[in-house]
Amino acid sequence: MRVRGSMRALVSDARAAFAVPAVWLGLFGSVLIVVGSFTPASLPPDSELPYFIGLGLLQTGVGRAVAAAAVLLGMASLLLAWVAMRPGRHGVRGGVPRATWWLWSLPMLVAPPLFSRDAYSYAAQGLLVSRGMDPYSTGPISVPGPFADQVDPMWLFTSAPYGPLALRTQQLVVELSFDNAYFAAVAMRVPAFMSMALIAALLPRMTERVGVSVEPARWIGIANPLILIHLVGGAHNDAMAIALIVAAMLLAFDGRFWFSSFTIAAAAGYKQTALLAMVALAGYLARRAVVARRIREISDGTPSCEERAAIEANRHEPTGPVRGAPHDPGTPGMVEYIRVAAAVGTASIGLFALITFVCGLGWGWVESLSVPLMARSILSPSTVVGSIGQIIMLGLGSSAETAQIPLDTARACGMAIMAIGLIWTTLWLAPRRPTLSVVTAFVIFVACGSVVHAWYMIPVFVLLGLVPFSERTYTVAMWVIAVLGVYAAFDSALGNGSITIAVTLVAALVLRMRARGVLPLPANLRARLAGQHRHAHIEQSQKVG
Incomplete structure (x- = not known):
């Protein structure tokens, strides 16, 4: 009876969602992203899958450009649909439909890993554990064959930096996938999707506990395209961690x-x-x-x-x-x-x-925490500043060792600021504003970290709706999410060698969103541009006269 009742509720939620045009637009965008992902940029090397499903054209040069356009347009559709459902000034009547997140996620379940190849690494690490190897002392290269072939070359020789439960989950997924490398990577979405379902179930309950409206939380913490493309589409470990964070907060509020x-x-x-x-x-x-x-x-x-x-x-x-x-x-x-x-x-x-x-996997992850530092993250302020200093030093003729000093110094400063910020958050903010403190802690971690990926920011967005922020704060968050979504699509286009079409479509996306008024310019910039326009109009009138 419970299963039948749950199915009826899902069908009812889906019908309510389909009555909202923005949900259809977002679903269309999700499908476009999935279709555009079947290229060598996302698939394992020499994959025959696109030819079996009628997408062989996307493996050619022209086809990859078309795929890049599909991903960019799909991302634009998702973002536009999401912004159109914003509670308040731009919101739809009745709020964000509860089924929005899973309707937009369903197409992603059959796609290759989206906007990251981490799921392929998860599969290889799961195979390592399944074969009794230590994932904290060896890398995917130790399991040569299909599993290692689909891993990003940067991580072939590196050990796993993840916690023990993540690795045991990866092992379970691999073993249930009958050692099929590609299917194991795609199946990493199963725990990620389950985690999103848990977030969708618990976050509204948490809003009741802390006394805030559920609609902002559902909009920015559940139906958020950035969350869906990275947690469900990218199948990242962060999904289960975030779901358990929300559960832990709920339990703590109830005194457990x-x-x-x-x-x-x-x-x-x-x-x-x-x-x-x-x-x-x-x-x-x-x-x-x-x-x-x-x-x-x-x-x-x-x-x-x-x-x-x-x-x-x-x-x-x-x-x-x-x-x-x-x-x-x-x-x-x-x-x-x-x-x-x-x-x-x-x-x-x-x-x-x-x-x-x-x-039973030990504490080897402690030594592996430096593995992510191998990547230069352009989303990390300290790494960007340090890299600029490094480039300048190299341009002045310094040795590689000397040029490394600005990067190491900038990262060390970032870590020091992070430590100070987290101490302040723990001792001063947490007893006064517990919910705000956890959001602040993750903001500090992202802003000061040496390595930052877009999905590192997802805990901030999931928990943001639990704090009664101003409309301006939500507008800033909306801009950040839009930029990170476009960045992910742009990066995918680069992977397909489609830089020109990427630039063109990003510009078209910005203009389209500006025309619809869903991404308004800041007031001071708007006034400045209006002043420049009036000045140019006066000069033109004087010339004509």
Whole structure:
């Protein structure tokens, strides 16, 4: 009966979604992205799959240009559809349909790994574990054949930097895929899709707990195209980690200390950076302890329903500016908060150690954390600044060793700023604004990290809707998401050798979005351009006169 009821609910949600034109536009965009992905840029070398499904033309030079155009236009359609459903000024009546995320995701389930080849590495690492090898001491090159052939050459000789649960999950997927290399990589989407379903189920419940509207959270944290193309399309480990972070926050808000600690430890088993969310757990649990103490302190020990409700309301963090805000009765004292935070940290790390022991893969990932640094990330501010300094030093005739100093220095400065920011977030912000603190922690991690990929920013967007930000903040986030989406499509076009068509279509996308008013220019820039236009018009009139 439950299964039948769930199916009816899914059908009902799908019908409601299809009544919204923007959902059709996004679905069209998703299909275009999938069709455009069947090129050598996304497929294993010498793959015959496109010829079996009638897309052999996309393997030619002209076909790859067409595929690049399809991906860019598909991304544009997804972004336009998503922006059109923005709650508030640009929102559709009734909010974002609940089925939007899975309707847009379904076509991606059959595509090659999208916008990243990490899923191929996951498959090779899963095979390593399945064969009893240590993925923390050897790379995909140790399993020559189809699994190694489809891995990005940069990562062939590198060990795995992922947590033990991620590797055991990859092993399970490989074994259930009957050792088929390509199918194993595509099947990495199964846990990713399940994770998205968990996020879609838990995030609305979390909005009820923290007292914010569900619509912004559903728009930016679930139906977000950037989240779908990277978590479902790219099948990244981050999907399960983020889903477990949301679950841990929900459990902590409800006062379940051990369950929340275990859940965040499990999240770290997929992506170690999930431990950043401990700040929210500590804040929620400390605020709950304050509420419990105030209830006990009532003189007769039996507060009325009204008194209990008034005290329980202090569990909700206040809104508005953090600095200069009036005293919040729910904010714990520093000693009390540090005690709770220490307990959360000890329990979570201890349970993570237990999970690591049970998985039987050891702690080799610690030494592998430097593996991602092999890639030069143009999304990392510190790496960009350091690389510019390195180029200048090389241009001045410095040796390679000397020219490396600016890069190392910039990255070290970024890490130092990150450490200071995380300490401030943990000790000052978390007891006052637990939900805001976890968003801030991930923003600091991304802004100061030496390596940044677009999917590293996804925890920020998933959790952003849990904080009552201003319209301006959501507009900035929308711009960032649009830029990162276009960047992913542009990078895909480069992989197909279609730089000209990429530039042309990106320009067309920007103009189209400007014409529809869904990506407005900042007011100061708009005024400046209007002033320049009036000045040019006056000069032209004077010449004619």
